[in-house]
Amino acid sequence: MPKPLLKFCGIRSLDDLKIVSSSQAEYIGLIFAESKRRVDPKIVKTWLKEVDITAKKLVAVFVNPTANELADVLTNLPIDVIQFHGNESYEDIKKVKETFAGTVWKALHHHSKTIEEMHSFKNIVDGFVIDSRMKGQWGGTGVSFDWSAVPHYIKFSRDTSKLCFIAGGVNESNIGKLLTYHPQGIDLSSGIEVDNKKSKDKIERIEERVLQNVNISR
Numbered sequence: 001m002p003k004p005l006l007k008f009c010g011i012r013s014l015d016d017l018k019i020v021s022s023s024q025a026e027y028i029g030l031i032f033a034e035s036k037r038r039v040d041p042k043i044v045k046t047w048l049k050e051v052d053i054t055a056k057k058l059v060a061v062f063v064n065p066t067a068n069e070l071a072d073v074l075t076n077l078p079i080d081v082i083q084f085h086g087n088e089s090y091e092d093i094k095k096v097k098e099t100f101a102g103t104v105w106k107a108l109h110h111h112s113k114t115i116e117e118m119h120s121f122k123n124i125v126d127g128f129v130i131d132s133r134m135k136g137q138w139g140g141t142g143v144s145f146d147w148s149a150v151p152h153y154i155k156f157s158r159d160t161s162k163l164c165f166i167a168g169g170v171n172e173s174n175i176g177k178l179l180t181y182h183p184q185g186i187d188l189s190s191g192i193e194v195d196n197k198k199s200k201d202k203i204e205r206i207e208e209r210v211l212q213n214v215n216i217s218r
């Protein structure tokens with residue numbers, strides 16, 4: 001089994017960025033939505049002068065963004081992926097794709113109709129992030145969903161040639177179980193934090209588990 005792609009999300013300081021830049025993650029996520037992890041694109045721009053992340057892809061996470069919010073981020077930062085994490089419509093995403101040449105993912109919350117929602121976005125997005133559904137919160141909840149549904153999400157994504165990340169409450173204690181489903185991608189935020197900061201130790205322990213699993217399945 002190949003190593004699942006890793007996305008470390010919710011970087012909120014220069015120190016966080018330094019930590020994830022030397023990690024095994026392929027993707028680094030920044031939050032541009034209402035959240036304790038929200039960052040200002042102009043400040044992130046100053047961090048990028050100090051930290052080389054050219055080996056990684058930068059993901060901008062939005063929740064129902066305005067055109068101005070999108071423009072502010074896209075003009076200041078070298079964004080590779082836009083992740084729509086709100087209730088954006090197919091048409092909203094289509095409009096953004098007219099001018100944004102990068103990759104676009106739709107985050108969907110796990111519930112009984114998520115596969116139907118994936119169907120409705122499959123012709124406009126490059127990938128999905130499946131996250132936990134928590135009342136009043138869009139993401140970064142630290143809560144995991146019932147992973148017995150993960151094989152359905154993986155199958156749908158494979159059949160439609162989309163990338164699929166599993167998100168929501170993944171941490172060093174439960175990632176072993178998630179790895180048994182062989183997801184293409186895993187997205188973590190709360191599970192790699194201590195006191196609201198990204199933790200190098202937690203990241204290293206998680207990466208160890210991921211790499212162990214890759215070796216075991218060889």
Ligand SMILES: O=C(O)c1ccccc1NCC(=O)[C@H](O)[C@H](O)COP(=O)(O)O
Pocket residue numbers: 009010029031033034035036037061062063085129131138139140141142143167168169170187188189190191
């Ligand atoms: O992380 C946030 O604070 C956040 C706020 C609003 C919308 C999305 C947000 N996060 C998006 C992500 O991609 C997170 O990595 C994902 O929800 C998993 O978070 P966690 O459960 O904390 O691992």
